[in-house]
Amino acid sequence: MTTSAPPRPPQSPDRPKRRRGDRIFAGSATGAGIFILVVLAGVAVFLVAESWPAVVAPAEDVSGGEGLTSYITPLIFGTLLASVIALVIATPLAVAIALFITNYAPRRLAAGLGYVIDLLAAIPSIVYGFWGIFALAPALVPFYAWAERNLGFIPLFAGPASATGRTMLTAGIVLAVMILPIISAISREVFSQAPALHREAALALGATRWEMIRMAVLPYGKSGIIGGAMLGLGRALGETLAIALVLSASGGITFNLISNSNPSTIAANIALQFPESTGLQVNTLIASGLALFVITLAVNMLARWVVTRRADFSGAN
Amino acid sequence: MSQTVSPPRTDHPDLPGPVRTRRRLPRYAATGLYLAGLLLGAVLSALSGFNPALTVIYGVAIGTVAVYAASRAVEGTRKATDRLVTCIVVTAFGIAVVPLVWLSYTVLDRGLTRLDGTFFSNSMVGVVGEGGGAYHAIMGTLIITALAAVISVPIGLLTAIYLVEYGSGRLKRAITFFVDVMTGIPSIVAGLFAFALFTLLFGNDVRLGVMGAVALSVLMIPVVVRSSEEVLKLVPNELREASYALGVPKWRTVVKVVLPTAIAGLGTGVTLSIARVVGETAPLLVTVGLITSTNLNPFDGRMATLPVFAYYQLTQPGTATQAFLDRAWTAALVLIILVMALNVVARLISRFFAPQTGR
Numbered sequence: 001m002t003t004s005a006p007p008r009p010p011q012s013p014d015r016p017k018r019r020r021g022d023r024i025f026a027g028s029a030t031g032a033g034i035f036i037l038v039v040l041a042g043v044a045v046f047l048v049a050e051s052w053p054a055v056v057a058p059a060e061d062v063s064g065g066e067g068l069t070s071y072i073t074p075l076i077f078g079t080l081l082a083s084v085i086a087l088v089i090a091t092p093l094a095v096a097i098a099l100f101i102t103n104y105a106p107r108r109l110a111a112g113l114g115y116v117i118d119l120l121a122a123i124p125s126i127v128y129g130f131w132g133i134f135a136l137a138p139a140l141v142p143f144y145a146w147a148e149r150n151l152g153f154i155p156l157f158a159g160p161a162s163a164t165g166r167t168m169l170t171a172g173i174v175l176a177v178m179i180l181p182i183i184s185a186i187s188r189e190v191f192s193q194a195p196a197l198h199r200e201a202a203l204a205l206g207a208t209r210w211e212m213i214r215m216a217v218l219p220y221g222k223s224g225i226i227g228g229a230m231l232g233l234g235r236a237l238g239e240t241l242a243i244a245l246v247l248s249a250s251g252g253i254t255f256n257l258i259s260n261s262n263p264s265t266i267a268a269n270i271a272l273q274f275p276e277s278t279g280l281q282v283n284t285l286i287a288s289g290l291a292l293f294v295i296t297l298a299v300n301m302l303a304r305w306v307v308t309r310r311a312d313f314s315g316a317n
Numbered sequence: 318m319s320q321t322v323s324p325p326r327t328d329h330p331d332l333p334g335p336v337r338t339r340r341r342l343p344r345y346a347a348t349g350l351y352l353a354g355l356l357l358g359a360v361l362s363a364l365s366g367f368n369p370a371l372t373v374i375y376g377v378a379i380g381t382v383a384v385y386a387a388s389r390a391v392e393g394t395r396k397a398t399d400r401l402v403t404c405i406v407v408t409a410f411g412i413a414v415v416p417l418v419w420l421s422y423t424v425l426d427r428g429l430t431r432l433d434g435t436f437f438s439n440s441m442v443g444v445v446g447e448g449g450g451a452y453h454a455i456m457g458t459l460i461i462t463a464l465a466a467v468i469s470v471p472i473g474l475l476t477a478i479y480l481v482e483y484g485s486g487r488l489k490r491a492i493t494f495f496v497d498v499m500t501g502i503p504s505i506v507a508g509l510f511a512f513a514l515f516t517l518l519f520g521n522d523v524r525l526g527v528m529g530a531v532a533l534s535v536l537m538i539p540v541v542v543r544s545s546e547e548v549l550k551l552v553p554n555e556l557r558e559a560s561y562a563l564g565v566p567k568w569r570t571v572v573k574v575v576l577p578t579a580i581a582g583l584g585t586g587v588t589l590s591i592a593r594v595v596g597e598t599a600p601l602l603v604t605v606g607l608i609t610s611t612n613l614n615p616f617d618g619r620m621a622t623l624p625v626f627a628y629y630q631l632t633q634p635g636t637a638t639q640a641f642l643d644r645a646w647t648a649a650l651v652l653i654i655l656v657m658a659l660n661v662v663a664r665l666i667s668r669f670f671a672p673q674t675g676r
Contacts (some may be wrong), residue, residue: 025568026483032475033484033492036538040495043506043535046513096409104406113410120417122656124596125504126624127649130631131420134427139370177416184413208399231501238503240599241628267505267599274603278522289509293502300501304494 043293051287054280063273063284072288077253078168078263079292082243083236085172085257090180091229097180098187103213114188121181129245132174137165137246144169144258155255162260166248169257171265174242179232186231186307190224191217223306230303234296237267244268266292342391347384347400354380377408421653428650431643436651440621441609446637451648453611454626457526458655460615461605461622462595464530465537470587472534473541480542481549482571499539507535508600515604524606526615529622532600537590544586548579581670585663592659596652598624623652 059067101114141163148159198216207215249264249272256262264272266288274285358376362368381404389397439450476496480489511532515523552575560570576583606619607629627648634641 019566019568021568022566025571026479029475029479029483030488032472033479033488035472036476036492036499036542037495039535039538040499042514043502043510046510046517047506050509050513050516093409093412096406097413100406100410104403105410116417117413120413122592122660123420124598124624124649124652124656126596126598126627127420127424127653130627130646130649131416131423135419135423136416177413180413208395210399210402211395213402234501238501238505240503240505241602241624245628245631267503270505270509271599271602275606286509286513289506293506296501296503296506297498300498301494303501304497308494 044290047286047290047293051283051290054283054287057280057283061280063281068284068287071284072266072291074251074253074263075266075269075288076291076295078249079237079265079267079295081168081255081263082171082175082247082265083233085169086175086179086236087229087233089173089176090183090232091225093176094180094183094228094232095187095225097184098191099213099217101184101188102191103209103217114185117181117184120177121185125178125239126241126245128174128178129242132170132242132246133166136174137167137170139165140167140170140173141165147258156257158256159259161258162248164248164260166246167258167260168247168262171243171247171262172257174246175236175239178239178242179235182235183225183228183232186228187221187225190221190228194220223309227303227307230299230306234300234303237296237299238292239265240267240271244271340391340393341396342388346387347403350383350387351380351404354378354383377411380404381408424646424650424653427643427646429647431647432650436644436647440611441626442611444609445635447640449640449644451621451623451626451644451651453608454621454623454648455651456611456613457605457620458595458623460613461526461529461533461601461620462591464527464615465533465594466587466591468530468534469537469541469590473538473590474545474583476538476542477545477549478571478575480546482567482575496539496542499535500543502535503599504532504536504597505599505603508532508603510535511600511604524604524619525617526605526612526620528604529601529620530615532604533594533597536597536600537594540590540593541587544589545579545583548582548586549575551582552578581667584666584670588659588663588666592656592663595659596624596656598628601625602628623648623655627652 054062054068057068059065062068062071064071097117101110101117105113141161144159144161144165144167147157148161151157152159194217198220199212202212202216203209243265244267247262247264247268248260249268250261251263252261253263254261270285270289273281277285355373355376357379358374359372361375361379362372365371381401384404385397385401388400392400435448436450436452437455438452439448440453441449441451476492480492484492508529511528514531515525515528556574556578557570560574561567565573601622602625605622605625607621607625608619609621612618612620627645630641630645630648
């Protein structure tokens with residue numbers, strides 16, 4: 001304790017004394033910060049260390065018997081496909097919801113409505129999986145049958161339509177619901193920061209509400225939307241249990257969204273295989289996890305960069 | 318362009334030109350048309366055998382088109398576009414609410430079957446059919462989450478203090494950036510990290526409760542840092558300066574002035590971060606595993622946790638499938654209740670422990 005410290009020889013009067021308590025406290029605070037960097041580096045290091053045996057193993061020993069690359073490639077494809085579907089569905093919806101809450105809803109209701117959307121983020125991923133497999137998938141079966149009959153000429157809907165509804169499209173829709181809150185939260189934030197003067201000026205010049213939004217709000221929030229969408233993509237890429245439950249996976253690369261045979265995703269594949277795996281299989285799964293880590297890391301860094309770039313140049317904060 | 322500089326229009330009531338915008342639909346016409354469209358959609362859907370989804374799809378499409386057409390005929394293109402966008406935006410919000418309501422209804426409907434005393438008092442030892450409960454899983458979830466909080470809160474809070482009170486220059490920017498990046502780590506990767514770490518330390522096939530806590534901490538720390546940082550930034554600088562002026566050292570200022578002022582926000586942030594990880598399944602699946610009996614020691618072997626319990630009840634039902642499904646849904650319901658309760662607690666904290674100082 002500084003108060004009980006013995007009197008020290010006077011130092012130069014200009015420089016304030018650095019007390020021991022201060023040093024300890026500042027040191028531990030800095031240490032905690034550095035520890036976080038170490039943890040992040042540690043995640044990478046330990047994943048590399050544990051996946052190394054699979055990287056150097058002969059091709060025929062790796063699960064699937066054709067080497068690590070051909071094991072992981074369909075998984076990466078499935079991960080990207082599911083995430084892109086989710087993004088395509090969720091982004092327009094999320095932007096529209098953010099516009100509704102910031103610019104259309106009655107001022108008094110807006111906060112409450114925003115909270116309703118945030119509730120979607122609070123629901124655990126496994127519950128989404130339950131809902132997807134027991135409620136959403138059966139409800140989509142008639143639609144898939146219809147899509148096969150009427151849209152079958154598009155390769156995406158080539159069929160044969162799944163009778164259980166556990167398809168790539170269902171997985172994408174579940175993912176879209178899950179990433180909706182994060183995209184809409186970030187869009188909402190940037191939309192509400194759009195300068196009031198610009199908006200009022202547009203309205204004063206006789207613009208309709210939509211014209212005001214198009215001229216004053218959307219250009220201002222564009223990078224926020226992009227950043228939010230990419231954060232949503234990062235979330236979608238790593239989503240595990242919902243996909244593991246909903247998607248009926250059988251490997252292989254296909255763009256067919258409504259059939260029973262789909263490529264699995266990295267995260268779902270790990271969750272499904274890991275508990276029963278031993279030895280080199282574990283290393284292989286960790287290697288695929290490392291690939292996922294690298295992909296999400298890249299996406300998230302890009303997203304953060306886009307978002308902070310906006311923050312630097314906006315006058316709002 | 319003579320009209321723009323002309324005196325107010327009341328003097329020239331029959332001027333031509335952009336006055337077209339003054340013709341407006343009656344106040345409730347748009348809403349009325351939209352509802353009429355919905356009704357028509359219901360009729361159309363009833364013709365081909367009633368179907369709620371089709372009703373809404375037809376109704377929304379017809380309603381939107383009706384509003385657009387009417388507005389375009391009466392008010393002109395610009396106003397019509399505006400109304401069209403209003404329709405779309407409101408519909409989008411409606412679409413987002415559908416899964417929330419649907420999901421809540423499904424979970425309540427199926428989960429209430431087994432929400433009884435046995436579920437909270439029994440474990441799964443020796444249960445092959447009906448009966449049994451999730452006592453062991455609930456305790457496991459509470460213990461592992463508490464352990465994760467014990468690891469994450471000090472680290473997260475100290476990092477936030479560093480960022481707000483001490484940090485400067487490149488290290489601060491690096492930590493801020495990587496904490497942001499860390500929020501995006503997939504939960505399964507956090508689980509694999511804990512697995513890899515403990516495998517290297519203790520050898521193969523190790524499964525401990527504390528591994529799950531470490532994995533959850535990786536997910537929880539960045540959330541704690543972010544929320545605490547935001548809250549600490551809100552503490553007015555005058556308080557710190559007043560404290561320094563009285564000769565109080567910096568660390569005592571932080572502990573005695575800054576933290577108490579921000580305590581409500583910190584409590585809210587920590588509670589929300591717990592809510593964020595309590596439902597995580599994937600990291601626990603690969604690190605903690607599952608057992609049927611009660612294990613309350615996170616440093617000794619596998620434990621049961623609620624999300625993993627729900628997952629295995631669903632995916633590996635025994636011969637009495639329905640009993641397993643019922644338990645899975647009830648576990649999901651309890652999980653949602655847990656998360657929602659934590660959210661409510663967070664709100665209550667921010668309401669009742671609001672800073673005493675005026676800002």
